[in-house]
Amino acid sequence: MYICNLVQTVFFMIRNIFVLLLTILPIYIYSQTQVSGKVIDDQGKPLPFANIIFVNSMKGVVSDASGKFSLYSEKNHNYIEVSSLGFTSKKIRLQHKITKNLIVELTEGEELEEVVVVGKPTKSLSKKENPAYTVLQGIWKNKSKKGLKNSQAYEYKKHSVSELGINQLDTIFLKKVLGNDYAEFEQTLMERKNRGFFSMPIYIKENVQKVYGNNQINKQRVDTEAERSQGVAQNGYGLERITKAFDEFDIYENSYLILNRPFVSPLSEYGYGTYHYVLKDTLVEENRNFYRIYFFPKIDADLALEGNFIVDTKTFIIKSIEMKTTPKTNLNMVRGLFFEKHFTIENDSIYYLEKEIQEADFTILSKDIEEKGLYIRNTIGYSDVVLNQPKATLFYEQKIVQKYRDQFVKGDTYWQQATVKSANISKTTRLIKEVADNPKVKLITTLADIIGTGYVSLNSIPLGKGLQFGTYWQVYESNDVEKHRFRLGFRTFNSIEDRFRSYFYGAYGIGDKRFKYGLSAKYLLSEEPRVTFGGAYQDDYLQLGNYLIHDDGNFTFRRGSNAIINRGENYFLTRNQKTSAAITYVPLKNIEVSVFGVYQHSQSANPEHFFIAFRDLKNNQTYTNYTDFNTGLNIKFTPGRNVFGYGVEQRYGEKIHDTYVLKYTKGASGALGSQFDYDKVQVLIKKPITVWNLGMLNTTFEAGKIFGTVPLTILTPTPANQAYSIIPQSFALLDYYDFINDTYLNGYFEHHFNGFILNKIPLVDKTKLRSLLFARFAYGTISQQNRDAHQTNLIYNTPEKLYWEYGFGIENIGFGNIRPFRLDFIWRGDFNDVNGTRNPKFGIRFSVMPNF
Template sequence: MKNLLTLLLLLVANILNAQLTLQGKVVDEFNSPIPFVNVVLKNTNYGTTTDENGKFYLKTRKYRGNLEISFIGFQTQTIKVSQKTKFLNIVLKEGTNELEEVIIVSKPKKRLKKKENPAYRILKEIWKRKRKNGLDLVDYYQYKKNTSIEIGLNNLDTLFLKKIFKNEYKQAIKEVQYDSDGINYYIPIFLNEQVSKVYGDNKNNNTREDIEAEKSEGLGAQGYVFDRMSKTFQNVDIFKNNINLLQKPFISPLSTNGFDTYDYVLYDSIVDNNKKLYNIYFFPRRDGDLAFQGNFWVVDKNFSIKKLKMKVHKSINLNFVRGLSFEKEFEVRNDSIYIPTKNAYEGDFTFIDKNESNKGLTIKKNITFQDYILNKPYPEAFYTQEIVKIRPDQYKKEKTYWDSIQSNESKKTHKLIENVKSKKQIKHLTGLINTVASGYINTNTGIQIGPLWTAFANNQIEGIRTKMGFRTFVTKDDRFRLSGHIAYGFKDKKTKYGAEARYLLSYKPRISVGAAYQKDIEQLGSTLFNTSQLLGRSFGTTALFSRGDNFFLSNIEKIASNFDYQIQNNLHIGFNFTHAKIKSASEENFSMNYIDESGNTQSQVTNVNSDIYVSYTPGRFVYGLGVERQFGRNVFPTFVLNYKRGYKDFFNGTHEYDKIQFKYNQPILLSKFGILDATFEVGKTFGTVPIALLSPIPANQSFSLVKDTFTLLNYYDFVTDEYLAGHFEHHFNGYILNRIPLLKKLKLRSLVTFRAAYGSISKENMAINRSNINYNTPNKLYYEYSVGLENIGYGNLRFLRIDAIWRSNYSLPAGSVVAPTPKFAIRIGVRPGL
C-alpha cells in the first residue's frame, strides 16, 4: 500500500508538471519567413509571435491542445499538438488583399508590453534603418519640387454664400467646393504656388534649391498672419524623435521613445507591387499629451515607411487650432532607398472653440516631389551657390507658363479666388483676422491705425494716457515704411509724439536705413539694451494697471538713425547714431541730478552716442521681403553683441564713455519633458556717467509678466555699471498635470521659472550721483523664482498664464525714495499660440 501511494503521488506530480514545448517556423507560399505572426494555444493564456526570421518558441504547462496560427492578410491555420510534437514547419496562404474603404481602428483597451506587441519588433527595425534608408544612401541627387499653400474659409452655409455672391449665387454654388464634412462649403481666399529644383551633395553635406517660378493670388497681403500660420508646417520630419509645432515638442510616432507616449496596434498587412506592407496604428497613451494619432505603412524586409497619416489629437488645446493633420508618402527603390513623393498638411483654425459648426480658417500646404535623378554629380562649387529670394517679383512667370503646368483643380481655385477677393464680406472678414493678429486696423488709404493694445495707459506723471499710432502699409513687402504716434496725458496736459521712417536701399546685399524723431517719456529702468529699435517702446509707459507709484519716468527728445547690413540670412551687422536729451519727467519726485567735471549740479544729460552691433539668429523664420520683416515663433537661438560709444562735446554731448553688452537666448527642447527657455545677459560700462546712462536691473511694476524682467523689483532698485543676469523658464507642456486624475480634465500646463542678477557700480559713478536714488547693487545674488499654470482660458482661447512668484531678501540703502517691494506676488501673462 505504501509503495502504491508513492507511485500514485509521483504520477500526479508528473501530470501537474507536464510541459509542452513547441518550436517552429512560419513561411508564406514562396518560402519567405513571415515575422510577427500570432501563435496561440487555443483556450489558454499561452501564446507568442514569430521573430523577424519567422521562428517561434512556446513553452506551456499543457501537454496537448490546438495551436492557432493567424496573421491578418493570411488564412488562419489550426494544428493539433501534443508532447510528441517537436518542430513545426507551417505555410500560411495569402488571404484577400482588399481593404475596406473606411477602416476604424480603436485604441486598445489593454496596453501590451513591448515584447508582447508585434508592432514593437517592426519599430525596432525601423529605428535601426531610418538613418540608412533614403536619399542619404546616394552621393548626389536632384528632383523637382512643387509647393502650394492655400488659405480658405471653412464651414460656410448657403446663407453666407448668398450674402457674398448675391445675384451670382446660382453659378457660384456650382463652383464652390464642399468642406471636409460634405455638408457645408469652403471658399479659398489665397493661393501661393512655387516650382523649384533641389540639388543635393551628400559627400559634402550641401543642398541647393533653385526657385523656377512663383505665383500668388488673393487676400494674403494685408499683414503677416497668413504667413505665420502657413509656416506652422515647416520642418515636419517624422524621423526625428521630436517634431516642433507652435514652439511645442511633439513626440514623433517613429521616435525611439515612442512606446512611452503611444499605444501601437499592428492592424493589417497587404501585398502591393510584390512588396508586403504592414499597417500600424498609433494612439496617445494619455489624452492631452503632445502626441499624434494615425497610422503608417511599413515595407517588409527593409522596413522603410511607405505612407503615413497623422493628426494632432483632439484632446490637445492649442490656441486657435481646431485641427492639424499631416500626410506623407514615399517611393521605395531597390529595397533600400526611399524617396519622398508627397507631403500634404492641413490646419483648421478657429477663434473661440473647437465646435465643428463654427466658421474657421483652413491652411493647406501640399508638396510633390518628382523627376528624381540619382548619382548625377555637378562640380562641387555648384552645390554651395546660394540662390536666395530677395524681391517679391523675382520669380514671376507669364500666364502661358502656368497654364502649361497647372492642374484643372488649381485653375478653378485661381478663378474662384479672383471672384471672391473683391467681395466686401470677404475683405471685412480677412481684415478682422489681420486686426486681431497684428493689432492694426486696415484703411483704404494705405495707412493702418494701431496697435490697438497701446491706445490707453496710466502712470503717475501723465495720469490716463491715450495714444494713436499709425504705419504705412500697402503690402508686407513695402520697401518704405513710415510709422509714428501721437500721445496725450490728461494729468500733465502735454502732447507727445514720435515718427520713424525706414527704407530698404538694396535687396542684395540686403541694406536698410532708418531715421526717427521722438519727444516723449520713457521708462529707462525697464530694459537693458536694444539694437535696431529707434523709437522707445518700453512697457513701463504702456501699462494700464501697475503696482505702487511710479514717478521714475524720463522726458526724452531724441534724433536717431540706423544702418543695417545683412551679411547672410539671419546674420546682421548694424550701426546706430543717436542724439538724445534726457531729464526727469517729474523733478519734484524723481531727480536725475549729477555733478559735472566743473563741480556744478546738472539735471539734464545730452547723450550723443553710436552703436555697432552684430545679431545672429540661426534657423529663424523670417516673413516679408520689404524693409519691415516679421519673425516666426519657431525655436532658434539668438546672439547679440553691442558696443556703444558716448561722445563728449560732439553735438553738445555731455559724457564720454564706452559700454559693451552681450545677450544670448537659447530655447532647448527636452522631448516629452517640455521646453526650457534660457537667457543670459552681461554688460559693462567704462567711464564716469550719471544714472541716465547706467544699467538699472530691469524691473516690472505692472501686473502682467514681461520677458527678461524682475517682477518683484521697483524701477531703479538696483543700478549698476556692470551686470550679469540669467532668466530660465521651463514649460512642462502638460507632462506633470496630464498625469494627475481629475486635474488633467482642466487641460492646464505647469511651468517654473528662475531669474537671477548680479552687479556692481564703481566709486566714481557713485561719487557724481546727486539724484534722490541712492545706488544699490545686487552684489549679493538677487533672484526670483516662481511656479505657474498656463493654457488657461475657454475653448480654443487658452493664452493666459498665472505665476506665483517669490524673491530673495535684499535691503535698500538708508534714505531711499524707492518703496519696499513685496516678497510674494501673483502675476498674469499672455502667451498667444501663433
C-alpha cells in the same frame, strides 16, 4: 416636516433608479452593436443610397444624401457589408461594439476587399508582448543612415500648393456671399463638400522650386522656378502669416515642432511611454514586404498624434505615414491637424519624399464640428528625381536670390503644364477670384489683419490714403508723472512690400500737461545684399529701468514704459530728446549687422521725486541735464527664424528659434557737446530647448559691462516690472532702480509643461489647464567711481549676492477654445530693500498671451 419627508422620498427614488440603470446598462451595452459613418467613392464624394447591413442578418439601413448612415442592433455582430449599384461591395470587420466615424470607400471594378477597423487598445502591452516594439527598435537603429544623404548627389522638382479658406459653411451662407454667382460655382462647391458642410478658398499660393544637392561637398542650391498667388490675403499680413503655420520636420526626429508646440513623434525612441502601438497588417508592394503599425496616444489630451505608418520589413525605412491630432488634444483654436508623407524607396539605402499633405483647421469659440473655421492645406509634390549625377562645385555656390515679390511670377501657359493634377487648381483659382472682392470675405480678412498687426487702415477716409492708425493698444497708459496718458500713432502703409515706411505719434499727459511726439522713417537701399537706412527723433518720457539692450535700429516706437494699472510709485521717468540713425546690413539670412549713432539730451521728468545729478570728478561740475553722443555696432544672429517679405520691413513667422545679440556702444566725449566718454559691451542669448515629452524650456541670459564713469541714464539697472502684467526679461517684485549696476549678469528660465502634468490628474484634466515653472536671477556690481559721481535721492544697491525670483504658473485659462490667460505665483529672495517702501515677498501676476 412634510417637505423634509418629500425631499427624502424623492432622493431615494432617484437613487434607486440610478442604481437600477447602472445594473441594467452594462448588460444592455454588452448585447448590442452600433456603427455609424459615411460612404464615399474613390474620389472622396459621398455615396447616397448605399446599403449597409449586418452580415448574416436582416438588419440594415440606407445612407442619406450625404452618404451618412447609422446602424444599430441589440445583438452582437462582427461584420457589416456595404454595397451600392455600380460599385464593388465591401465587407468590414468591426473591432468594437460601438464604432463611430467609420469611412467606407467603394470602388468600381475591383475584387471584394476586407477593411479592418483598428481601435485604440484598452490596455498597454509590455515591450516583450508587443511585436510592434521589435519593429520600432529596427527603425531607431537604422534611422540615422538613410535617405538622400546616401547618394553622391541629387536633384528634384518641388511643387508646393498652399490653400487658405473658410470651412463648415452651409448653402445659406454661400448664397448670401456669392449671390447670383452661386449657381455657377455650385458644382465646384459640391466637390468640396465634407460631412455635410462646404469649404470656400479665399487665398492660394503655388511655388515651384528646383533643388540640387551634393553630399560630397555638403552643398545645396535651391532655385525658385515659378510662383503665383491669388486671393484676398496677398495684400494683408495676418493671413499671410497663418499660411506659414507649418514648419518642415523629419519624421524620424524624437519630437515635431508644430505650431511651436513639441509633439512626441510616433517614431521617437521614447515614444513607447506616450503611445499604444498595434502591428496589424503585412503588405506586399513592388517586391517589398511591409508592416502597417497603428499608433494612438495613451492620453488623448497630450501633445501626441494618432495614425499609422507603413515600414519596410528589411530596411525599416518608412514607406508612408499618416497622423492627426485627437479631438481632445490640448490645443487652443485648433479643431484638428493632419499630416501625410509618402516616400519612394529607391534601394536599401536611399529613399526620398514623393508627396506631403499638411492640413490645419482653426476655430475660435469651440471645436464643435458645426462651427465655421479657417483652414490651411499644403500639398507638396516631388518629381523629376535624379541621383548620383553631381554638377561642378561652382554650380552649387551660385544662388538666384529673390529681390522682390513678383520676381518669379509666370503666366497661365506655364501653369497649365505645371499644375499638380490632383490639386484641382484651376477650379479653385476661379472660385477665389470670385470671392476676393466680396465684402463679407474681405471683412473677415481685414479683421484678421487688424488683430495680427494692431493697425487700422485709414484709406476709406479723406486724407487717409496710405496711412494706418495704431497701434491701438497704446492709446491709453498711466504713470505718476503724466497721470493719464493718451497717444495717437500712425504709419505710412501702401503694401506690405513698401520700400519706405514712416512712423509718427503724439501723446499728451493730463498730469504734466506736456505734449510729446516722435517721428521716424526708414528706406530699403538695396535688396541684395539687403541694406536699410533709417532715422528718428523722439521727445518723450522713457522708463529706462525696465530693459537693458535697446535696439537702436528699430524705429517703430513700440515702447513698454507704462501700463494701465501699476503697483507702487512710478516717478522714475527720464525725459529724452533723442536723435538717432542706423544703417543695417544683412550679409546672410538671419544675420543683421547695424551701425548706429545716437545724440540725446536727458533729464529727470520729475526732479522732485526723481533727482538724478551727476558730478564730474575731473572738473568738479554737477550736471542735471545730460548730453550724450554715442555710436556703435549691433550684431544679431537668429538661426532658424522664418523670415519673409521683400520690403523695408520684413515679417517673421512664429517658429521658435535661438537669438544671439552682441552690442558695442562707444560714448564720445566732446562730440556735439557730449559730456561722457565710455565703452559699453552687452550680450543677449535666448535658447528654447525641447525637453522630450516634458515640454519646452525657454532660457535667456543677459550680460554687460560699462567701462567709464557715466550718469544713471547710461548705467544698466536690473530690469524691474511694476505692472501687474507679465513682462519677459524683467523682475516682477522689484521696483525701478532697486538695483543699479555697471556690470551685470541675468538669467531667466521658464519651463512650460504643455499639459504634461495636469493632463494626468483626474478631473483637473477636464479643465485643459497647463502648468509651468520659472526661476530668474540677477547679479550685478557697480564701481566706486560711479557711486561717487552721483547725487541722487536713490541709494545705489547691487545684487552682488544674487537676487532670485521663482514660482509656478497656470496658463491656458479661459473658456471653450479661447484660453489666453496666464497667472504666475511668484516668490523672491531677500535683499537690502533701501529705496521706497519695502517690496512684498510674494506676488501674483497675469498676462493675456493668445497661443495654441
